[in-house]
Amino acid sequence: MAGEETPDFDVPVGLFQDLEDLKAHVARLTAQVGALSQSADTGPGEAPADETPDVGGEAAGEDEEQYPPFILLLDPPQYDDELRALIEWVEGVLVPGYLAEPSADARWCHLWFEHPPAVARLHACWLAWQELTDPATCGYTGPSVWHRDHLDPCIRELRASGGPFAGCTKGEHQIDHRMPGTVPSAWTRTGD
Template sequence: MADEPEDVPPALDVPVGMFEDIEDLKAQVASLTDLIKKLTGPGGGESGEASADEEAAVGEESDEEEWQYPPFILLLDPPEYDDELRALIEWVEGVLVPGYLGEPSADARWCHLWWEHPVAIARLHAVWLAWQELTDPASCGYTGPSVWHRDHMDPALRELRASTGPFGGCTKGEHQIEHRMPGLVPSAWTHGDD
């Protein structure tokens, strides 16, 4: 071993394609790291790990309005409530009614003025919010629609269309649905004034 120079690296039999694979893996790791940082937000990393680029981005975010999840419709005030209700009506009338509702009957009620029933608005809005999330393969994969049917749409329609549901006071007439809101239920709170 005395005749070999000390600073010469040993000869390795490494395929050339391996270096390309390593560079591809480095690029994928960098891409995934960026995605994780975006998804976890500014507090996602450990303390002291923020780079100058990240600090600059945080400063820019304060200038822009931060995106928020849509709030539950019953918590909104006009005009936000009106805008959300209009969008909900478009979805219910354009997707839910033609795709999922058959002819109304005593066992499967429906009111063509469903937006006049606060309980129906609340349930349908919740189903719509879940539909928006669970029909996007980027956020939930390909099983999202199945989860939406099982966990959201089916139970909500069972409750809405039941004889004891919010449409229980709505009757079907000849060739039209007549709308009749149920009267106020007597309360123990109002009897104290007598």
Template sequence: MSDEPDETPRLDVPVGMFEDIEDLKSQLAQLTALVEARTGGDSAETVEAVSADEEEPAGGDAEGEEEEWQYPPFILLLDPPEYDDELRGLIEWVEGVLVPGYLGEPSADAKWCHRWFEHSVAIARLHAAWLAWQELTNPVSCGNTGPSVWHRDHLDPALRELRGAAGPFAGCTKGEHRVEHRLPSLVPSAWTHEDGA
């Protein structure tokens, strides 16, 4: 008599299920790291924070919604002094990390304005790249592939848009800064024309 079952159980595993499980494990690790970072790493506080989020009503009040919408702080929506603080941090990162590490000499094909912080489009794009850099260079939350993802998905597209022929620095030349070149002029419209007769 054999201890083996008469029939082998059928294990139908959908294709890609193990990859999905690994992705879920990675996402869980990232969320756990994020919760621990925001609560100071105390697991009791982590449980309370998660429970509080789950118990909050769907409608919520206006003040509660404002408190929830703090991350990420899209810079163009901030008011002073938060805007000034965020811009100061962005300038330090751009001038301390981005310019010396990634920007070569400006040219006709790859422009750069030394007064980039006066171009709102540049501020918005660089701020987005900076937020992604803060997240994707932390191995606890993103693993070892974060920097590669940051370069591919954030830095390279941002620099292409900023330094390209139609970017915000298109009217700036070496030594000369022009913001007004990006402001649209009045466009004639049939609705505003008065009858000349």
């Protein structure tokens, strides 16, 4: 059996891309296991000897990734900083690359950052974009996954007729359009 030749197979190009994706995924998982095993070496509430707690009281190693919190959980000035970065991404990447001219069927508000539901959805989409466009962490299929699982549903919800921009038209912005007014009730009597 040692003298057998390996058969000559034609390997599809997609298989190599899948292999690279798997390698990136294994590398990321290995790093996570290393970080978890390092934290398991210390007792609960203890920082590892080579780390010092930061101002917030949380220990963060140089190799440990820091994930940004969801924007709606932030208070000023962190919220303002995160919103500025989000605006740069939306206006610099998303609007010119993915959003065609708004219409009645595809709404968009130029003051989208004043609509909290839009800010929440776009921030989540941006966080996913940051993770899924780095081939070192997600391989070559990350952008495809981002489009399918994050961008398309986000834009579909934002631009829907009942979405956060439902009351906004071209050149006219309405932030309170979804707030119900007082509805007169048949059960109350006005002076007899």
